[in-house]
Amino acid sequence: AQSVTQLGSHVSVSEGALVLLRCNYSSSVPPYLFWYVQYPNQGLQLLLKYTSAATLVKGINGFEAEFKKSETSFHLTKPSAHMSDAAEYFCAVVSNSGYALNFGKGTSLLVTP
Amino acid sequence: DTAVSQTPKYLVTQMGNDKSIKCEQNLGHDTMYWYKQDSKKFLKIMFSYNNKELIINETVPNRFSPKSPDKAHLNLHINSLELGDSAVYFCASTRDRGFTDTQYFGPGTRLTVL
Numbered sequence: 001a002q003s004v005t006q007l008g009s010h011v012s013v014s015e016g017a018l019v020l021l022r023c024n025y026s027s028s029v030p031p032y033l034f035w036y037v038q039y040p041n042q043g044l045q046l047l048l049k050y051t052s053a054a055t056l057v058k059g060i061n062g063f064e065a066e067f068k069k070s071e072t073s074f075h076l077t078k079p080s081a082h083m084s085d086a087a088e089y090f091c092a093v094v095s096n097s098g099y100a101l102n103f104g105k106g107t108s109l110l111v112t113p
Numbered sequence: 114d115t116a117v118s119q120t121p122k123y124l125v126t127q128m129g130n131d132k133s134i135k136c137e138q139n140l141g142h143d144t145m146y147w148y149k150q151d152s153k154k155f156l157k158i159m160f161s162y163n164n165k166e167l168i169i170n171e172t173v174p175n176r177f178s179p180k181s182p183d184k185a186h187l188n189l190h191i192n193s194l195e196l197g198d199s200a201v202y203f204c205a206s207t208r209d210r211g212f213t214d215t216q217y218f219g220p221g222t223r224l225t226v227l
Contacts, residue, residue: 032213043117043203043218044156051213088154095158099210100146100169103156 002027002093004074006104014112019063019078021107023091026072031093033074034101035065038088047089050074061085086111116140117219119204125225126194134189134222136204143209144168145187146216147179150201162187163210191224199226 007022025031032051036044048059055067065076074091088108092101117138126132138145146169147159160179161169167179176192191198201221207214 036216036218038154041220043220044205044216045218046215049213049215090156094213097169099144099163100158100161101216102158106154106156108154 001096001102002029002031003102004033004091004093004104006089006091006107008107009105010108010110012110012112013081015083016080019076019081019085019109021076021089021091021109023065023074023076023104024072025074025091025093027093033065033067034092035059035063035074035076036090036092036103038090038106040087044090047076081109081111083111083113085109117204117206117217119202119219119222121222122220123223123225125227127227128194128196130194131190131192132194132224133191134202134204134224136187136189136219138185138204138206138217138219140206140208140217142206142217143184144207144214145181145184146205146207147187147189148203148205148218150203150221152200156203160187160189161210168210194224194226196226199224 003026034049035047048057050067058064091104144163146161162181165181178190181187204219205216
């Protein structure tokens with residue numbers, strides 16, 4: 001079954017520091033992977049997605065992620081954290097059925113001044 | 114205009130009651146979904162409809178019944194509510210049933226069962 005594991009339920013960084021949120025996937029077929037962000041009391045919003053084109057994917061708000069097949073990883077990075085980046089981040093993979101997403105358990109990002 | 118809207122935003126009710134949550138999308142999408150987000154923020158797919166046809170029905174108690182009167186609406190009716198049903202329920206839509214499509218989420222409905 002297609003699944004993702006997010007390492008670290010909480011990550012804290014200082015404003016201006018590098019953001020690294022980890023996601024490893026398990027998939028029996030070439031995966032399609034996504035990162036979504038959820039701001040407090042809001043629905044989820046797509047940050048970026050990997051659909052087997054370029055392995056380095058750029059998304060909104062300065063985020064990017066690199067697909068590494070050898071490491072079965074799809075980690076999310078941003079060079080310099082802003083206070084407004086504080087949110088819950090979800091990694092997801094297309095499900096077995098192909099018609100929905102299986103989400104990881106989320107990583108809460110805290111940005112301190 | 115809100116792309117995916119849900120009503121109500123908050124729902125507080127007693128155990129045993131029956132309640133409905135409504136979802137509407139104005140994006141012209143063909144596929145809609147219901148997800149449940151538990152207290153630990155874990156999101157799980159419940160149902161998916163494509164053009165009013167059920168295409169995903171995960172292991173969900175049959176107290177939960179989705180209804181799609183047209184492709185712009187997907188409502189969720191819950192019978193005999195239980196404490197464990199307390200969660201945030203998200204509606205989402207995609208342009209079609211393709212698995213690479215971006216999912217557009219509604220703002221969520223926070224259900225509290227007392």
